[in-house]
Amino acid sequence: MDIAARVHNHNWKIDPIVRSLIDTDFYKLLMCQSIYRNKPETSVAFSLINRTKSVRLADLIDEGELREQLDHVRSLSLSRGESTWLRGNMFYGKRQMFRPDFMEWFEGLRLPAYHLEKRDGQYELTFEGQWPEVMLWEIPALAVLMELRSRAVLKGMGKFELQVLYARATTRLWEKIQRLRQLERLKIADFGTRRRHGFLWQDWCVQAMQEGLGDKFTGTSNCKIAMRRDIEAIGTNAHELPMVYAALAQDDAELAEAPYRVLADWHEEHDGNLRIILPDTYGTEGFLKRAPDWLASWTGIRIDSGDPGQAAEAAIRWWQERGEDPRRKLVIFSDGLDVEKIEELYHQFLGRVKVSFGWGTNLTNDFRGLVPNDALAPFSLVCKAVSADGRPTVKLSDNPSKAMGPADEIARYKRVFGVGDQVASEVLV
């Protein structure tokens, strides 16, 4: 592992954090293609939001360095090998997942301008423009900020202190993997790109999962790493689709329909394991209650907020009510996982549904307790669509701590989607 040496070198020359346009989550590309077809002209704004105010990013990270890294991302374009891989690779058992017209557009793409300001110890970082372009900023923006924060903390450490830091993190991850391999029918993927410690570390984590878990490790959400390590790229869709569709709704009736409109567009484009419902944007309970019948035939569901066990139980009941056999359905857990939670959910749902895990921050960025003041502890940084064609977006989710949007709009959405009281839980990552 030469990571420590590399990190040691970060501080005396520029070392680009994001070096490829496909160093991003696979679902961003799937969604981008869908948006490119269905909503290419929509204007959106994406904005960085640090939900952990105590981590004062603007005090930690030099603005000049941040600009250099973001400018570097803007200089990237798809390489020939990357384009070949996207065009020729089999994703979810399907060839030519990406249509020629989309690929041509993507090959010509450079990421649009960014707007950066400091306020109250935080960076205000926003991206505005056409949805298909702007949305591709999300992952590189997060990766750049996460890794600059890591570098800022590690800057004062000697080469051997760094080696020992990575030795400890390595040992910790390996011990987690040793525990997980006890779970005989485990299926788990890396979802850790956005909050990773750094690219090299994520790449190492993926290799450790490959060696330690074998077939239990189903792939990575990161396209660059999937290509590099010749493994499956994993992912389907995310909250930005219902959030933007909802913001574009002309009235309450259209708003209530927006989440299903998203999935109807998706249904038309994808089948099999790509038909995964993400039900929590405006409350899982109401979403399932009002869902059209055709949705019950989808392959599975992804649980990304609230109490995951309760949400999965609700999904099981819903499938049963619609005459579906839950044992043939896939439940993907992807919110705030670590080994204990994975073990608990695995045992709770083993044999009742097909279970899969998307493991994020605690896979690719668990440096808790390894440096003074716990300065590498995970924190909750997101980059979200905040407006579409000039209207604010809203997210409710199953955890009010994750809600976002203007207060009056939140109230309106709660009314339209029939969301009552929710249980708040702390958002760590």
Place this chain on the structure above:
Amino acid sequence: MDIAARVHNHNWKIDPIVRSLIDTDFYKLLMCQSIYRNKPETSVAFSLINRTKSVRLADLIDEGELREQLDHVRSLSLSRGESTWLRGNMFYGKRQMFRPDFMEWFEGLRLPAYHLEKRDGQYELTFEGQWPEVMLWEIPALAVLMELRSRAVLKGMGKFELQVLYARATTRLWEKIQRLRQLERLKIADFGTRRRHGFLWQDWCVQAMQEGLGDKFTGTSNCKIAMRRDIEAIGTNAHELPMVYAALAQDDAELAEAPYRVLADWHEEHDGNLRIILPDTYGTEGFLKRAPDWLASWTGIRIDSGDPGQAAEAAIRWWQERGEDPRRKLVIFSDGLDVEKIEELYHQFLGRVKVSFGWGTNLTNDFRGLVPNDALAPFSLVCKAVSADGRPTVKLSDNPSKAMGPADEIARYKRVFGVGDQVASEVLV
């Protein structure tokens, strides 16, 4: 650290363990020069002795691989850069430590033949010929066997298991160094070549000591690493000198004089920090009692067997009896050290003498408890002069467990040197 990757590769291509004639202890070269001047024609036999019979080296290590490695050592000769370094470098504050006639001889040297047989699960490995040549086999022979044993144990491990193994060993060493740096006036050197886990690991340990201990780290006994890392090469003399001189003695009177004859030759050649008494070959107590007065003026003493605290107290009393100020004398501890022992001796002798430590096996080969069956636990392998001009050598030391030689000769030596009962202690390394 790419050690894990390297170890992973050991098993599919030949990877020479010893790659340089100066990948050896500095004191071997100092002694070699002395022997080359004073006893060049003496015939000696050196032999490998594994004092830990439970480690069955011949079962672990393939004979073909061992021969390949030993043959490779025989193919080595001094490189131009190595010769330049030996001729030009300053050792112990002195330039041209190595005389031109010795350097010319050394530049032309290839190591002599070896004789290898298997017996009772062990290798019988012997070297015969002229003393200055044969004696240079000691360190490479030990390094080859130690590292082949490490490789044999690691052979079945995956790349990530290896990474985690080294991560744990790294963390352990760093924690030791963190403890040692608390000792404000510590002086410590690496003496771990002969029983190292492997060359790369020793080189890493030395760099860790450099970064973690700064000035407290005084250097390494390994010439290649001293050259590579631009630090001090450390060492003076060893038991082989009195052992061979004693074996060559014609009668008991000459035998009793032999240890002092060695030091008289050394006195003529060296001064300052190279005048270090090694008193235990035939019992420290008697050695000091019968020592000539001029020896009390020497710079210090090295404690290499028995109870180190007691031996150092005896040395202090001896200096005081001879009118010397112990506070100006150097005591070097070099037997079976680990952090606890170093701390204990440091506090016991701080301010009473100048204290220095030569840290060996537990610096460069502490993998205890890190693999199943503790298969990397340290063990006691030595390579010693067993005869000189056809007569057997004898070593008594201050620990009867370290005694060697034919029983009748041991009895004679005990009589001549007035060695009574000794306390046995387990020899771990």
